[in-house]
Amino acid sequence: MNNLEFVKNVLAEAANYEHACSVLNYDQETICPSAAMEEQGEVMAFLSNQAFKLLKQPEFIEAAEALYKDRQNLDELDRVLAEQLHRTYLETVNITPELDHEFSRIYNKAFVDWTKAKDASDFSMFKDSLEKVLEIEKKKIALRGYDTPEDAAKPVYDQMLDDYEKGITMEDLDRIFGRCRERLVPLLKKIQASPKKIRRDFMSRIVTDEQQRQMAQYLLEVMDYDFTRGAFTTTEHPFTDELGKNDIRVTTHYYEDDFSSSMYSIVHEGGHATFDQLTPESHYDNYIDGGKTMGMHESVSRFYENRIGRSRAFVHLIYPKTCEIFPQVMHDVSEEELYEALNVVEPSLIRTQADEFTYVFHIMIRYEIEKALMDGSLEIKDVPQVWNSKYQEYLGITPPDDKSGVLQDVHWTFGFGYFPTYAIGNFYNSMYYKELEKAMDVDATVAAGDFKKLNGWMKEHVFARADLVEPKQWIREITGRDLTPDDFLDYLEEKYSKIYGL
Amino acid sequence: MNNLEFVKNVLAEAANYEHACSVLNYDQETICPSAAMEEQGEVMAFLSNQAFKLLKQPEFIEAAEALYKDRQNLDELDRVLAEQLHRTYLETVNITPELDHEFSRIYNKAFVDWTKAKDASDFSMFKDSLEKVLEIEKKKIALRGYDTPEDAAKPVYDQMLDDYEKGITMEDLDRIFGRCRERLVPLLKKIQASPKKIRRDFMSRIVTDEQQRQMAQYLLEVMDYDFTRGAFTTTEHPFTDELGKNDIRVTTHYYEDDFSSSMYSIVHEGGHATFDQLTPESHYDNYIDGGKTMGMHESVSRFYENRIGRSRAFVHLIYPKTCEIFPQVMHDVSEEELYEALNVVEPSLIRTQADEFTYVFHIMIRYEIEKALMDGSLEIKDVPQVWNSKYQEYLGITPPDDKSGVLQDVHWTFGFGYFPTYAIGNFYNSMYYKELEKAMDVDATVAAGDFKKLNGWMKEHVFARADLVEPKQWIREITGRDLTPDDFLDYLEEKYSKIYGL
Structure with missing residues (x-):
């Protein structure tokens, strides 16, 4: 042998x-x-x-x-x-x-x-x-082997970041998040000062678990999720689990007074699942399906959740079904009202329920805390207090308790360095969205519900090489350009200027 | 060491x-x-x-x-x-x-x-x-070792029976089932000839999964099931799973036009779970919790399902809750009508949904088929035909398809010899029910919902020694008598004579 x-x-x-x-x-x-x-x-x-x-x-x-x-x-x-x-x-x-x-x-x-x-x-x-x-986590870094003295000399937190997103460093993130702060802080002020009133009363109307289950089922069908190779159920914290090449499961969580929470968590997790289900079988069979980074994965899930899922075209596609499944919610709501309500910008406490505009602030807060934990300038015991003061600083709100503050995410039970990949995902998908637009009329494809065509493009251009190359090379192969947050920031500016009439 | x-x-x-x-x-x-x-x-x-x-x-x-x-x-x-x-x-x-x-x-x-x-x-x-x-299965028997030449000479099917119910033989079963046939066949004829009309229209009124889930939750609470050491969910075929000493799960199945099916499957599985949850912890820690036989286990599950669950006192206990959870079913149904409907005797196709009277015929059919497969007088290919003709012979009905006939049970995917334990369970529990009656007013205890008291007696007298001794000794220790079907047959005769006014 x-x-x-x-x-x-x-x-x-x-x-x-x-x-x-x-x-x-x-x-x-x-x-x-x-x-x-x-x-x-x-x-x-x-x-x-x-x-x-x-x-x-x-x-x-x-x-x-x-x-x-x-x-x-x-x-x-x-x-x-x-x-x-x-x-x-x-x-x-x-x-x-x-x-x-x-x-x-x-x-x-x-x-x-x-x-x-x-x-x-x-x-x-x-x-x-x-x-x-x-x-x-620190001990594991100290125990590593290295190919070169340069690798060995890398800061601890850079090595942790590298574990989740190969090649990404604090230098990259400081620059990128700096640029986000620069453009988003003034834009958020303008949005908050806008006289535009978006109707939201219907968003907290009561729906049953069973109605939400039906909606989740419908959305997964729209996305062309393969139910023979997966399953869906409920958990406290929604996630996607790749148990095997033919077993990609998604979970969601139902809140009776927040029907859109489960809808968009299912589209998000459905995005992860689409990536895994359309990964070439040869990658699984060769034990390299774990090559895709978290940032790549989040780029895809957030592509489906936000770029596609919160687009005007997608709302047009699903509006009739929302009226059918949630009659008590939708009886006096227009398509345009639903679109706007799904795109309200408002600082909030829970990352997974944040709008796509303020989302990046949640990540910056976690990034700064992790960085400070690693360089020793912050101690664990002070994390809740720092957490709360950063929420006040960036978003103008303070968590009333630990559950809606520092304890909301599971991630720190298994390590540090994961959170930034959520933001990086937005930057990647805004970059490749531009390529997608060259290949098809995206809005028309989504409005027609042709996810076979959309997923087909994603499979060929975004999924195919993800296990094989490092992220910086991967995004360059897809777009011909290096990682930048600007496409994402342009997108936010254009979309929200229109919604808020800026 | x-x-x-x-x-x-x-x-x-x-x-x-x-x-x-x-x-x-x-x-x-x-x-x-x-x-x-x-x-x-x-x-x-x-x-x-x-x-x-x-x-x-x-x-x-x-x-x-x-x-x-x-x-x-x-x-x-x-x-x-x-x-x-x-x-x-x-x-x-x-x-x-x-x-x-x-x-x-x-x-x-x-x-x-x-x-x-x-x-x-x-x-x-x-x-x-x-x-x-x-x-x-035959090969495994042929490959066994034996302590004595007598053990080695035992018929193949006796050895299989022994795997599920130590010490039980074809001779025992032929005698016991013969006795059942002798007493039940004429009694069934009398019941079928009775002019008594039991009202059943409401039993197929439509209920939602959510209503049934609430009812299942309530019934497990009534039975004092420990939810911190278990879980319940739905499956095609209900079962209880002992995954660990603190993890005893039950499953059920909801039919929208048969609310009592899930209710009694949950009481049945809840019975199994009660046995496992109240098994002494020292048995788990000493790796001997698997000592209890299938017949012992079925005696307990069927004790809760039938002796307790279908008793007049239990119906009295749960009647108010059925009215509350299933208003569309119960609005014109009295307690007595519910009791009688839950105890209708009627030949049917699906074992797990059979009434307690005709149930034993389902077991006899499977026993006869297994016995014939083992002595070589029946071939696998002929099983569906023999199955159908035996249903016609014993119960006067023929399955319209394999799903409601020969394919209904999972058991043959893992072996033969299990089914008889279901019937033996009835015989055991009718024997120890007599001891229970000496210790307390059972109807009063059940009507009061005092399952702590009931389970406490079961724990002390029925559960405590189940892992430690063989079934024939176990039932003798509890009751002072040897295994007999007569207590069960007496119970059926008394109960159903009263209901059908014989």
């Missing part, structure tokens, strides 16, 4: 453990009873440790490293695999199975504690676990 | 795989998308094989067998563990991990094929898998 076959056999075995962990994680997020969470977490830690041990066998590492050295002679998919394995090798070179098992248990405990703390709206119940996560 | 510690350490490790398999199985039964079923089945086969390998290590077997030889010097719980391990040792002595893996895959494929065949109502899509299951 040659190195390539050997490596793939071991990966196939490890994939069994990883698949099982995915299902157990999904179960924890959806239905696992509270008293059983820790025990199930222990099982997950055990299984992921079994996979870890397989990939730490000296024979496996030798074979994988030999492939990496010889990567120029491999097919493209195998070369990408060799590069991904080398990256993992460096990340885990000093991490023993015992240490890995300890880490898994800490992450899982953090998740359980966060759930309890959020229920109780009490940060102090999560604080110790968060300290532990911060500590092991 | 001594033998006992070593054995328990290995069992703890294997329990991780078993726990994961339980969750994956639950996922397959509840939400896993169709296109992903086979892949997930492969993962389950892999994991259960890892557990199997652990328990097949020579060091483990030697230690476990040494414990068994020395069992008279062990504490009771450890002695029971040693006996259970010895039993497993004999069952698997000639089964290699490769063979075990092959078996797991066959069972899983059978489950997937059965699901598809049932959807299509086409037995031919399940036939090949069923042949395979029959073949490996």
